[in-house]
Amino acid sequence: MKMEIPNMLRREFLSNCVRKLPALAAMASVTASWKSVWAGGNDNYDPSEHDYAMAIDIHKCIGCGRCVEACKKENNVPMDDTHFRTWVERYVISEEGETLVDSPHGGMNGFPELKEDVKVLRTFFVPKLCNHCENPPCVQVCPVGATFVSPDGVVLVDEDYCVGCRYCIQACPYGARFLHPVKKVAEKCTFCYHRITKGMLPACVEVCPTQARIFGDKKKTSSPLRRFLRFMDITVLKPWMNTKPKVYYGGADGEVT
């Protein structure tokens, strides 16, 4: 293998390229038209063809907090410690069976060293975000219908319509919502709706260095998401709430709430 690369002549490579130029151009145009079909704001984008969801591989998350920072920057979330669309929690289970959880700055700057006196049995990181539930209590309680499930399965808030009563924040069992301190309306993760409808990935997924977050379309039969759901032991948060979350955790144990 090592020998083959130097053997490939630059001239040969360029002439190959020139010969295949028409084919490449044709491919590019097809991709472009496919992309424009996919693009958000385009009349041809059919949201009912999609059902977006996310999976999280607990074994892969290293707690670096890049996703938290990317989310804040992408979505203009205040850079303080009390407003997060996504955050990362660290679970430490001691040898005595005690569970300690922390999330300093929402995990945005990573995590400090553990205290020396804690004898760790096991420890893991849990990224959190809106679960985009199929049966969302937040949508049920909104008095004006400002929060809704989009046809492509994303729970969204219409910031031009929300009255800021905060009933949805109370109704969310996961603490995934907050009141935007400036706009004074409810806010939450949108799966980066402005990106995904253009065929891009949510910011948190894009920057994750270990691919601990897997974003996809449940209606697509061949996708990394489908594969993950097929081969991992999956759990969702607070299943007894009957909210039917669409953020699936692989490898999370019963301690995670």
Next chain:
Amino acid sequence: MEHVFNNLLAEASGVTGFVFPNEYELHWELLIVVYPYLTGLVAGAFILASLERVFKVRVLLPIYRLALLTALSFMIVAPLPLLAHLGRPERAFEMFLTPHTSSAMAMFGFVYAWYLAVVLLLEIWFDYRRDIVIWSREKKGLAKILYIILTLGARDISEEAVKFDHKAGKFITIIGIPSAFLLHGYVGFIFGSIKANPWWSSVLMPIVFLFSAIVSGIALVLLVYMVTSLFRWKKLNMGCVDKLAELLLYAMIVDFSLELLDFVHRLYESEESIHILSEMISSRLFMSLIIIQITIGTAIPMLSIIMGRSGKVHAEMRRILYFIAAILVQVGIFSTRWNVVIGGQLFSKSLRGLTVYKLELLGPEGLLTAVGLLILPFVILYVLTKTLPPWMGNEEDHLLPPPPKEEAVAHSSA
């Protein structure tokens, strides 16, 4: 170093254990404590008034109209804390225009409008119509115009017409009782139906709210009656006051039993939330729940009423006992609302930690706004009692110097 700093920060901010980052700040603050408190007073005062009207508890006649006007004064103010609390109050009207039918909160507008327009205003109007017509003839100047407007053109005060007023008033009261139950039961439902919150989620919540509403309403009318009599230099009708205290005691017994049932039920079921809730009660809520709500707001008033009703206490002493009881009940019911609303947000939904509530002094959701909203109903009540004097059925009225003219008219109509 950072870890040490974080620990210090957590301790300084009063957060213990783990709280979801979005939960550090409370989302429903003091104004949402004031809202169910005010609504409860409305429902309670109305239910009290209906006792005289529908159930013919004649001894309550002196406070019948006063209770109605009290209910109206508090009803007018009740939506203001909600409005002030909204992030975007300018959009509040959307709740009426495009209500989301699956939302308990969206029904607020309709329950409120129904109760205010159909029940309270209509009942008061039918009850006062004859007097209003008389005043519109006797008064001069602006007052005359006001009363003419208030007659809404119905100026017939023949015996038949007045009889109809009475029938209509009674009919409205009969509709009004379930409406009052609906009004405050509904407020309880707003909290009780939140499955995400184990402190709120309880089928008993609407019923507990309702009975605590009746308790607070009776105590308020008792207070208003005592204070207004004092300032009008009228003797209290002790039969009425004794009855009010007795009713207050019964309502408190039912209310306390229901709350105790809820408490015992939670303890016995011992669900996963029990640890954090126990921790909350023994730390954050110890003062407001154990000391203020249960001891000062429930046990002491119940004892003082029992003492007053034991039959061996002089009227003067009874009045003092009832007065203290009624004041303490108000404090107790306010802390009941506090413990529900604020308590429900002091623990994390991760069930792993507690946060703290920092009360603002100024600001739209601060202490001053709340105090203002608690005073405002009394200002409205003062104006209402001047416009529509509610004094009636008080036998001692005869024994004292002749009342001013407008009161004499009111009295003759009673």
